[in-house]
Amino acid sequence: xxxxxxxxxxxxxxxxxxxxxxxxxxxxxxxxxxxxxxxxxxxxxxxxxxxxxxxxxxxxxxxxxxxxxxxxxxxxxxxxxxxxxxxxxxxxxxxxxxxxxxxxxxxxxxxxxxxxxxxxxxxxxxxxxxxxxxxxxxxxxxxxxxxxxxxxxxxxxxxxxxxxxxxxxxxxxxxxxxxxxxxxxxxxxxxxxxxxxxxxxxxxxxxxxxxxxxxxxxxxxxxxxxxxxxxxxxxxxxxxxxxxxxxxxxxxxxxxxxxxxxxxxxxxxxxxxxxxxxxxxxxxxxxxxxxxxxxxxxxxxxxxxxxxxxxxxxxxxxxxxxxxxxx
Numbered sequence: 001x002x003x004x005x006x007x008x009x010x011x012x013x014x015x016x017x018x019x020x021x022x023x024x025x026x027x028x029x030x031x032x033x034x035x036x037x038x039x040x041x042x043x044x045x046x047x048x049x050x051x052x053x054x055x056x057x058x059x060x061x062x063x064x065x066x067x068x069x070x071x072x073x074x075x076x077x078x079x080x081x082x083x084x085x086x087x088x089x090x091x092x093x094x095x096x097x098x099x100x101x102x103x104x105x106x107x108x109x110x111x112x113x114x115x116x117x118x119x120x121x122x123x124x125x126x127x128x129x130x131x132x133x134x135x136x137x138x139x140x141x142x143x144x145x146x147x148x149x150x151x152x153x154x155x156x157x158x159x160x161x162x163x164x165x166x167x168x169x170x171x172x173x174x175x176x177x178x179x180x181x182x183x184x185x186x187x188x189x190x191x192x193x194x195x196x197x198x199x200x201x202x203x204x205x206x207x208x209x210x211x212x213x214x215x216x217x218x219x220x221x222x223x224x225x226x227x228x229x230x231x232x233x234x235x236x237x238x239x240x241x242x243x244x245x246x247x248x249x250x251x252x253x254x255x256x257x258x259x260x261x262x263x264x265x266x267x268x269x270x271x272x273x274x275x276x277x278x279x280x281x282x283x284x285x286x287x288x289x290x291x292x293x294x295x296x297x298x299x300x301x302x303x304x305x306x307x308x309x310x311x312x313x314x315x316x317x318x319x320x321x322x323x324x325x326x327x
Contacts, residue, residue, distance in 0.1 A: 012227040016276065018216035019224055025070040028211045029204065030059050031197070032190040038276075039181040039293055040067055040155065044221060045228050045272040048178025048265070049134050049154040051119075051169075051297060056159060058183045062204050064115045064155045069207045071221065072214035073112035073151065080122035086129035090139040091146075104141060109133050112149055116156040120166040127173060130154060134176050151221055171256060171300060178265055179290075180297035224275070231271040232281045236326035240284055241267050244291065247319045248299050253310050256300035266294045284325045292316055 019041055026037050036052065040063070043050045052060045061077065068075035078089060091107030108114065109130070119127060132138065134154055138145045156177070158169075174180075186194065202210060241263050249257030258266075267282075269290040274282045296312040 011223050012275075015216075015220045015223040015227060016278070018220040019276065021215040022067070022070050025212055025215050026063070026066045029066040029202075029207055030063050031193045032186050033059065033063060033183060036063060036181045036183050037067070039179050040064075040153075041276070042269050042272045042290070043178050044071075044151055044153055045224055045275070046178055046265075046268045047151070047225070048268070049156070049176065051174070051177040051180045052155055052157045052183055053160050053180060054157070054183030055185065058185060059204075060155075060157045060183050061115060061117065063183070064113055066207060066212055068113045069212045070215050072217045074149070075113040075115065076108040076111040077115040077117060078108050079117045080119050080126070082122060084122045084126050086126050087141075089126065089129045090133070091141060093142055102142075104144075104146070106146075107139075109139060110146075110148060112151055112153070114152075114154050116154055118158060119156040120158045120168055123167055124170070127167065127169065130156075131173060131176060151218065171298075174297045175259065175261055177297060178269065179293040181293055228272050228275045230280065231275050233267060233271065234281070234326075237270075237282045237284065237287065238267065240323070240326050241270070241287055243323050244287070244319055245295075247323055248295070248315070251299075251315055251319065253302055253305040253315050254299050255302050256298075258295050258298045262295060262298040265298075266290060269294050288320055291320055 022041060023034060023037055030037075040050055042048075052063075054060055064077075065075060067073075078084070087107065089107050089109050091105050091110065093102040094105045095102050116130065119130075129139075132140060133148060133152075136145075137150070137152055138147050140146070154177075158166075160182075185191075204210075245258040245260075245263040245266070247257075248254060251257065266287065270282050270286040273290050274280075274286045277286075292313055295316055299312050299315065301310060301312065301315070
């Protein structure tokens, strides 16, 4: 493999610096939640999608809006409800009485960052309307495929404690999300900072007044994606990823382990993380750093293990502790 040119290095470093500045910029509106910010950036670099899990009121919506503002990307929000129809997401054909023809009215999915709020509150038929958009980057209405903008990311939220009246996402759909990020309650110090900001006049609906400005854009994101694609992966690292995923299929606590798609996802996120931390090669620590958010939603616990207090994260941590690490 030929050595990168100085111009390529400069472009890569500039793109990395721009994306690193996102934390500071988003921090003007969202207190804490650095892991969620990093996860969203990793998903954008890998052209993946994110499932955000957290109780109401922990700034999931504000986080996505702030990211869009700092990246100068378009964003739309859809509140998923039991009566939401697939056409409410993808768009539909509308009859124009003046021209006596049908014209396509794009739905909110035609955006860069789509916030699918409480996705598990809508029936499977509407949930599945996102599958083609997430996988193929297009929607088909009346037999005509229509491409979505690039970049395109779905950030879907769900409440981890309230399941009454919800439709849990099936494993096949969960597997389409690159990452599952938990958005925890803030620490006491962070919560005091939140209240102080609101007392000083912070308005979450006015990000410009909060000082959030674009620090990167589609050009920097594309340069970063190009650089991530050049991050090298040794045969030992590829074997390490496979061994971790195969261990989940053999775990006595699980009825469903990680598929080859999940192994591919873990390799992709590890490469993005390696580049973000300034390296052009993947290490075992990169794989470990992204294992939980990349794999936790791709495994299914046995009922008896769940009753004993076993969690997906504890199973993955146990596997990481036992799978031999390449040197």
